[in-house]
Each structure stands twice: as structure tokens, then as C-alpha cells.
Amino acid sequence: MNVSPTPEVAFKPADYKSDIKPVWCPGCGDHSVLLSFQRAMAELALPPEKVAVVSGIGCSSRIPAYTNTYGFHGVHGRSLALATGLKAARPDLTVLVASGDGDGFSIGGNHFLHACRRNVDVTYVVMDNRIYGMTKGQPSPTTEPDWDTAIAPGGTGLSPFHPLVIALASGANFIARGFSGDIGGTARLIVDAVRTPGFSFVQILSPCVTFRPDQQKGWKDLVRTAQVPETDDPGRAARRLMTDDGFNIGVLYRGKRPPYQPRPLADLPVAALEQEFAV
Amino acid sequence: MTDLPPLPDFRSPAEFWARALAIEVEATERYELLADQMAVHNNHEVAEIFAKMAIIEGKHRDEITRRAAGIDLGAEAAKFGWTGPDGPETADFEQVHYLMNAHQALRIARHNEDRAARWFAAVAARATDPEIVALAAEYAEEERQHVVWVDDWLKKFPPPDAGWDDDPDPPVFSD
Numbered sequence: 001m002n003v004s005p006t007p008e009v010a011f012k013p014a015d016y017k018s019d020i021k022p023v024w025c026p027g028c029g030d031h032s033v034l035l036s037f038q039r040a041m042a043e044l045a046l047p048p049e050k051v052a053v054v055s056g057i058g059c060s061s062r063i064p065a066y067t068n069t070y071g072f073h074g075v076h077g078r079s080l081a082l083a084t085g086l087k088a089a090r091p092d093l094t095v096l097v098a099s100g101d102g103d104g105f106s107i108g109g110n111h112f113l114h115a116c117r118r119n120v121d122v123t124y125v126v127m128d129n130r131i132y133g134m135t136k137g138q139p140s141p142t143t144e145p146d147w148d149t150a151i152a153p154g155g156t157g158l159s160p161f162h163p164l165v166i167a168l169a170s171g172a173n174f175i176a177r178g179f180s181g182d183i184g185g186t187a188r189l190i191v192d193a194v195r196t197p198g199f200s201f202v203q204i205l206s207p208c209v210t211f212r213p214d215q216q217k218g219w220k221d222l223v224r225t226a227q228v229p230e231t232d233d234p235g236r237a238a239r240r241l242m243t244d245d246g247f248n249i250g251v252l253y254r255g256k257r258p259p260y261q262p263r264p265l266a267d268l269p270v271a272a273l274e275q276e277f278a279v
Numbered sequence: 280m281t282d283l284p285p286l287p288d289f290r291s292p293a294e295f296w297a298r299a300l301a302i303e304v305e306a307t308e309r310y311e312l313l314a315d316q317m318a319v320h321n322n323h324e325v326a327e328i329f330a331k332m333a334i335i336e337g338k339h340r341d342e343i344t345r346r347a348a349g350i351d352l353g354a355e356a357a358k359f360g361w362t363g364p365d366g367p368e369t370a371d372f373e374q375v376h377y378l379m380n381a382h383q384a385l386r387i388a389r390h391n392e393d394r395a396a397r398w399f400a401a402v403a404a405r406a407t408d409p410e411i412v413a414l415a416a417e418y419a420e421e422e423r424q425h426v427v428w429v430d431d432w433l434k435k436f437p438p439p440d441a442g443w444d445d446d447p448d449p450p451v452f453s454d
Contacts (some may be wrong), residue, residue, distance in 0.1 A: 008298045021318070021319050025377060026313070026316040026317060026322075026372075027374070027375050028374055029372070031312065031316070032372050209373065261416050
């Protein structure tokens, strides 16, 4: 389980809030996701010094700065590589990874596949606004093919990336989707993801109110609680995804695969380490 | 369809106090966050309004804390609002815009106060414990008074002109 609880100590969400004020646009869904992170950590009673929040580059990847835990604002698309190394070396830490649809599915797309496959015990939260917001609104891997803008006249014409399908096919052990407008529900999903051993993936629909207000402010009317209960059967989960329109909220899949956790090298005596380099 | 959060079945006045406290804590924190957002984006007029709302809600929080002193609020007091639905007095983030004016900010505040009044009134109508009925009715009346205050405040600030959100110098990140 990706969690190090100390039940005798109660934490408040504010205990995980740093002194830095978020620079996200007012109305951005990421503000709500940050609150969900804080509520989830409080619900899990995680001591801040036992949590690491790792990110890549993009609006959503600013979360470590706003969180009063260990944090690493890393290289574009490489948050999962960093998090995998950290969890391998420090299995005692609860490792949360924050990303966006550009950072996570394009620049970091390959890492996403192999993090699912490795099944290291980390929780990967991707704030999906179907756009590169920080760089002024270019289409991302999840953007609709016909989204017509000055920067992509006529739309890209490309089929969108389906994160949940990819996660399921690649071996993620926990797969869910949330909506930033449902702060409590998203917090519950993160709690569930952290408590489930192995690689947990949570896609959170998080509207970009600056570059896509007309399309995404209406998401709150489109999202709905998924009518089909979660399953531990990948085949059943795959069939459910075949009719998914991207707005079903909840846990899709919870597998039983044991997480990959190598023995941390830091605890080995020097002699044992030297043996690895003996010719 | 109602915009009210679910109505709980309070089993004791302590549970009511716990929920009332959580509502005010959450409303205070949310207004503080909205004030921060506006300050970061140099909309100081609206930041000031949200900061004042945070102060008002903070006073309610402190008053409830004082009145509930000595009452065992139980574990649920701390848990409410962390993973549950947001309170009736809590503003949604998506309602704000970096170019919004004071009138729009106050409309949000008015909606929150009105929703809180309706929520407490519904609790009073549903509860069977006379103490909870009395407390909920008292808080409903208090929230209704806040609606009147906000209405008076609104008279000082006109609605925005058409095209209020047109920005000739679109947002740049302030790194």
C-alpha cells in the first residue's frame, strides 16, 4: 500500500498547504484539484514529511510548490521516471505524481506506458484540460480533432489519446476518472488510489477557463457518476471503455497485481554494493 | 433540481454544531483562496471583497467555536468537508474570472449566503430534535440577514459593462 499512516495524529487539509500562492488563472480547475490533494492527504493522515509530490512541466505540474511536503518539479514528461526512482529508493514514502495531458501523454507518453507496466506503488494524477495551457493553448494529445483555433486551423484531425484505455492495456493496477468541480469526490478517488497497491492512475477532467472556456465550462453538466461498478476484470473494464464518452466519473478498474518494489540499495553495506562492480 | 448540498439527519445537537463549524471553516478558507487568486492577478478591488467575506465567515467560525466549546464534536467534525460535498456557503472556483468586477463578486457572495439560509431552513424543517430545530432556524435567519447586507453592498457597485472580459493584453504567466 502506497501509504505510511500515523492514525494517532490528525491532520487538516491546511497542513499540506505551502506559503506560495497559486498563479493559476482564477477559475482554473487545478485550484480544485490542489484542494482535493490536500483533503486526500489529510484523510489518509499522512505526515507531510512522509509524502513526496513529483511533477513535470505545465500548469498542473506547479502543485509541488503549493504543497507542504517533499516535492520535485522535474523535467518535462519525466515525472514518472523521477517518481519510480524515488519509490524504489524510499519505499517508506507515499509518492504522488502530478501531471497534465501534454506533459503526461505526449512528452511523457512513453514513461506512462512503462510506469503502468512496471506497477511501482505510486499514484499518478493527470489534470486533463485537453490543451497546453501554459504555452498559450496548443492542441494536446487529448484535444478533439475538430477543435478549430487560430493556432490549429480546422483542428488537428488527429484521433485523441484515450488515457484510460492506454492505462488498462499497459497494466495499471488502479484506473479512475474524476472531475475537478467535484472536490470531495476527487479527493475520495485519490485516497482510493493511494490505498490501492501498485501503479494507480487517476485522470481528472480539469477545465481550462482561459483558453477553452466555451467548451469546458459545460463539463459540469456532462460529467456523471459511472453506472457500471468497478471491476477487477480487465476484459470487462475494456468493454466498458468501448462505450465511454469520456465523462463517466468513478473507479473503472482495480486489479490485484502485486507492485514492483526492488530492495532499496541505500540500506546495503558498502561491501555488498562493491560486489556489483567486481570484475 | 436543488443546488443545496445533501441534508443530513442530525442525531444530536453536537452533530449539528460540527457541521455548522465545518461549513464556516470551509467558506472562510474558500474566500481566502479566491482573494489570493485575485491578488495574484492584480484584481485588487475584488480581492478586497473576497478578503472581507473571509473575515466575516471567519467571525462566524469563531463564534460557533465559542458556542460549541465544551461540546464533544466527535471525529466527524474534523472529517466533514475533507472528502464530502462542499458546504452550502462555499463558492465554486469556476464562478470567478480574473477580470470580474466587484458587483460580480458580490453576486457570488449573495448566492452563497442565500443558499446557506435555504440549507439551514431545510435542516430546521426536517429535524425533530427541538434544540436542532431552534439552532438551524437561528442560523437560517442569520444567513438571511447576510443576504440583506450583501444586497445593500451591491447597490454601491454597478454591474459590469458588456465586453467586461475582453482583454487586449491576454494573460501571461507571472513566473
